[in-house]
Amino acid sequence: MKKYLILFIILTATNLFASAPDTLWTRTYGGTEGDEGWSAQQTSDSGFIITGYTNSFGAGNGDVYLIKTNSSGDTLWTRTFGGTSSDNAHSVQQTFDSGFIVAGSEGTGGVYLIKTNSSGDTLWTKTYGGNDMNWGNSVQQTSDSGFIITGGTFSFGVGTPNYSNVYLIRTNFLGNTIWTKTYGGPYGDCGTSVQQTADGGFIITGTTLSVYGGVYLIKTNSSGDTVWTKTFGGTSTDCGYSVQQTFDSGFVVTGTTHPFGAGGGDVYLVKTNSLGDTLWTRTFGGTSSDVGYSVRQTQDSGFIITGYTSSFGISGNIYLIKTNSSGDTVWTKTFGGTTYAFGHSVQQTADGGFIIAGTTNSFGAGGGDVYLIRLGKETGVEEPSILDRGLANLDLKIVKDKISLSLPNNYYPNTLLTIYDLTGRPKETLYSGTLSKGDYTFTPNIHKSGVYFVRLTAVCHSDTERSEGEESNIITETKKLILVK
Numbered sequence: 120m121k122k123y124l125i126l127f128i129i130l131t132a133t134n135l136f137a138s139a140p141d142t143l144w145t146r147t148y149g150g151t152e153g154d155e156g157w158s159a160q161q162t163s164d165s166g167f168i169i170t171g172y173t174n175s176f177g178a179g180n181g182d183v184y185l186i187k188t189n190s191s192g193d194t195l196w197t198r199t200f201g202g203t204s205s206d207n208a209h210s211v212q213q214t215f216d217s218g219f220i221v222a223g224s225e226g227t228g229g230v231y232l233i234k235t236n237s238s239g240d241t242l243w244t245k246t247y248g249g250n251d252m253n254w255g256n257s258v259q260q261t262s263d264s265g266f267i268i269t270g271g272t273f274s275f276g277v278g279t280p281n282y283s284n285v286y287l288i289r290t291n292f293l294g295n296t297i298w299t300k301t302y303g304g305p306y307g308d309c310g311t312s313v314q315q316t317a318d319g320g321f322i323i324t325g326t327t328l329s330v331y332g333g334v335y336l337i338k339t340n341s342s343g344d345t346v347w348t349k350t351f352g353g354t355s356t357d358c359g360y361s362v363q364q365t366f367d368s369g370f371v372v373t374g375t376t377h378p379f380g381a382g383g384g385d386v387y388l389v390k391t392n393s394l395g396d397t398l399w400t401r402t403f404g405g406t407s408s409d410v411g412y413s414v415r416q417t418q419d420s421g422f423i424i425t426g427y428t429s430s431f432g433i434s435g436n437i438y439l440i441k442t443n444s445s446g447d448t449v450w451t452k453t454f455g456g457t458t459y460a461f462g463h464s465v466q467q468t469a470d471g472g473f474i475i476a477g478t479t480n481s482f483g484a485g486g487g488d489v490y491l492i493r494l495g496k497e498t499g500v501e502e503p504s505i506l507d508r509g510l511a512n513l514d515l516k517i518v519k520d521k522i523s524l525s526l527p528n529n530y531y532p533n534t535l536l537t538i539y540d541l542t543g544r545p546k547e548t549l550y551s552g553t554l555s556k557g558d559y560t561f562t563p564n565i566h567k568s569g570v571y572f573v574r575l576t577a578v579c580h581s582d583t584e585r586s587e588g589e590e591s592n593i594i595t596e597t598k599k600l601i602l603v604k
């Protein structure tokens with residue numbers, strides 16, 4: 120029988136007057152030539168893994184760059200991968216075996232997938248694609264220990280010459296292809312971000328020139344067959360760069376838009392329901408060019424976005440935007456020196472702070488360096504949660520390997536109980552639907568040890584139907600879950 124050691128810590132409250140967090144430290148990595156950071160993640164040892172590319176080290180002409188740090192950002196080891204042609208990486212994730220998976224582009228024109236152990240030593244590498252140009256932008260490990268990769272391809276699909284299609288590759292745990300899919304029309308499409316969804320399918324965002332509106336959102340089933348597609352934007356070029364499934368089973372996308380906002384290109388944030396229908400959109404920025412490259416939902420149900428701004432700070436700075444759950448700005452920050460800096464990746468850390476990875480030309484060894492910024496928690500006054508105000512008194516606890524939930528009131532429509540991993544990826548939906556007053560027990564079906572978060576979202580009414588004028592008491596609670604087999 121499986122044994123679980125489970126620790127719960129209440130993490131959430133809605134920030135009403137939250138202020139921007141303080142910078143704890145910054146680090147740069149690289150040599151005297153051009154180096155860039157594109158993806159970072161907090162690892163299970165509280166350190167960080169970063170990937171991008173380097174012109175300073177490796178075989179030459181650009182190589183995949185992998186950097187492992189401790190919790191203070193000090194380098195533990197670095198690795199380079201690739202040959203004498205130009206190779207790069209845009210995505211990294213820690214895998215279930217504590218190693219790492221890296222996706223990017225191989226110099227001869229293939230999607231490049233690299234699997235390492237926890238020390239960064241190569242276990243295997245794979246390339247995918249035909250005789251034309253193909254590239255990988257995003258990789259995630261799937262619930263069966265395989266991998267899903269998205270990017271672009273000129274080799275397959277229906278694209279006319281000189282135009283690409285969205286490329287989706289599904290592999291097993293050894294990187295062997297299970298299936299590939301392409302999406303899009305004849306005039307140029309690319310996938311930039313992919314995530315497995317709670318139903319076992321996949322959500323992809325990217326850019327399309329084949330359909331009116333440039334931000335492309337594609338939902339598939341577990342076999343990669345299209346369930347629905349959506350486009351967002353206006354008549355100019357709009358791009359989607361990052362997507363995540365949200366606690367309510369919908370999706371959030373960030374990118375850039377030109378016809379909306381203050382002008383010159385603005386950060387674009389789109390929130391949808393589970394069917395891809397727009398709930399709201401927001402733009403951020405000034406009169407110059409501003410771009411959102413990465414978005415994550417935060418523990419308080421808001422969103423954190425990083426990218427690039429020419430409108431604020433020193434022209435060409437990293438842009439960090441924190442919003443509430445409705446997409447309204449809570450605070451913004453910029454980072455950088457007298458020359459350019461880009462933020463390519465953001466994640467909330469286990470302690471409630473943030474980590475940003477990108478590129479700077481103002482600091483470091485010169486020529487452009489990998490830039491890592493560590494922030495603390497938000498500061499300011501927090502509005503008490505619904506539990507603290509006495510509007511509900513939920514009892515969520517663990518008995519052996521069971522999650523128990525006691526509901527004191529009569530009617531809880533739209534109840535959602537989901538387990539997420541540290542990257543914010545949904546691992547299992549324990550319940551979705553309507554519950555009434557009573558006691559409930561749920562059994563996790565997760566077979567891997569690790570740190571997870573259990574997220575409860577519900578709408579509480581005192582009666583079986585909402586009375587006219589009655590306030591809808593939205594209950595949200597997140598607790599940390601440590602599973603040890």
